[in-house]
Amino acid sequence: MxxxxxxxxxxxxxxxxxxxxxxxxxxxxxxxxxxxxxxxxxxxxxxxxxxxxxxxxxxxxxxxxxxxxxxxxxxLTSTGRYFLLWSGIGFDAEVTKQAELRFKRQLGILAYIAAAVRTFFWFEGTRAQVALDGRKFRRRVLLMVVANTRLYALFPLSAQTRPDDGLFDVVLFGGRGFLTKLRHVLGFFAGKHLQLPKVLRFTARTVSVFSSRPLPVQVDGELIGTTPMSFYxxxxxxxxxxxxxxxxxxxxxxxxxxxxxxxxxxxxxx
Ligand SMILES: [Mg+2]
The missing domain is CATH 3.40.50.10330 (Probable inorganic polyphosphate/atp-NAD kinase; domain 1)
Structure with a gap:
């Protein structure tokens, strides 16, 4: 061993x-x-x-x-943490938080699945101001992924993502409500999420997220804090x-x- x-x-x-x-x-x-x-x-x-x-x-x-x-x-995050795969803001970080609270070591992947199902029903994200290389806009954020690599969990987030182009790939799952969240999940597993109206994709060198209500943030699957946070x-x-x-x-x-x-x-x- x-x-x-x-x-x-x-x-x-x-x-x-x-x-x-x-x-x-x-x-x-x-x-x-x-x-x-x-x-x-x-x-x-x-x-x-x-x-x-x-x-x-x-x-x-x-x-x-x-x-x-x-x-x-x-x-690199504004808290000084490096990441190789991605940072997730919102839903996936909340799932990480809930899974860690609920016996991740004993239950392993089951703790994540149980936490994901529970979190899916109540999590509605919050409105946030997003800045991409200085371009600012406001959106409700259910989940925003700041990606360096292509695979998100075990599925491609976007076919264009490369860790050698000097750019983040940013995918924002917006909107609210049960049907919107269900469309996001089904679209993601079908590899068609980028075609959904409430899903946006950008590339940027610097990403900042501000929200009045804090959203949890994970990097490479580890919970590291809450918004506001920037990514370089x-x-x-x-x-x-x-x-x-x-x-x-x-x-x-x-x-x-x-x-x-x-x-x-x-x-x-x-
Ligand atoms: Mg890249």
Whole structure:
């Protein structure tokens, strides 16, 4: 049995665990020369699935010996916390809070499912002011996801999301009421949520959320606080060990971030 945690080798910090463990190790390696390696030992292992790290820990460890060092963007919150996958404001953070209150360790994924079902019925979000690179608007926020990577839980949030374009992908699930929430959930599981009228998608480098009633905030599945909060993209701030087949990552070494960031807006591949 391998215990969860991180350890340091010469040039890499290896996170053996789930996405929460990866997030903890991330805090120490962003903006340093130390590369992050991941051996998935968690429940969902969203990051490993996203980049094609084998879910079998022994195969993942073997792969680390011939991995490529690349760079990825990370997110930074105004509370000083880095994240690799996404931050969620509203519904998913409330579910995280309720699941932690209700015996997450003993019940595991069941605690989340039970909390999600209960929270679905009463949670109505709140009106908030959102600023995207300074562009401000007001909307009711049931859930807003500030995403660095494509998979949200185990489903794609948006096909365009990349952790190497210098931009957050922001998806806002708005509106209120039982039918609206039901449409959001069914649309999400069908992969058609971006076509719904109360769902908006944006890209931005800086995102801020203010609300008179605080909304809970999670990063990489860990509850970290409440709104108001801001989120800043940190382009190429993480050195990471990835499978040679991984579809993402700036090559390590000479970087041309400006070209890559503008290529993100170009419909033709770079
Ligand atoms: Mg991005």
């Amino acid at each position: 391998v215990s969860q945690g991180g350890f340091l080798t010469g040039f890499a910090a290896i996170a053996g665990g789930g996405d929460g463990t990866v997030n903890e190790v991330l805090q120490g390696v962003v903006h340093t020369g130390t590369a992050l390696g991941v051996i998935p030992l968690g429940t969902a292992n969203v990051f490993a699935r996203e980049v094609g790290i084998p879910l079998d820990p022994l195969r993942a460890a073997e792969l680390l010996t011939r991995a490529e060092v690349r760079r990825l963007d990370v997110g 993209i940190q382009p190429a701030a993480l050195r990471i060990l990835l499978p040679p087949t991984a579809p993402y990552g700036y090559p390590d070494g000479r970087l041309n971030l400006g070209a890559r960031a503008s290529a993100a807006h170009d419909p033709s591949p770079p």
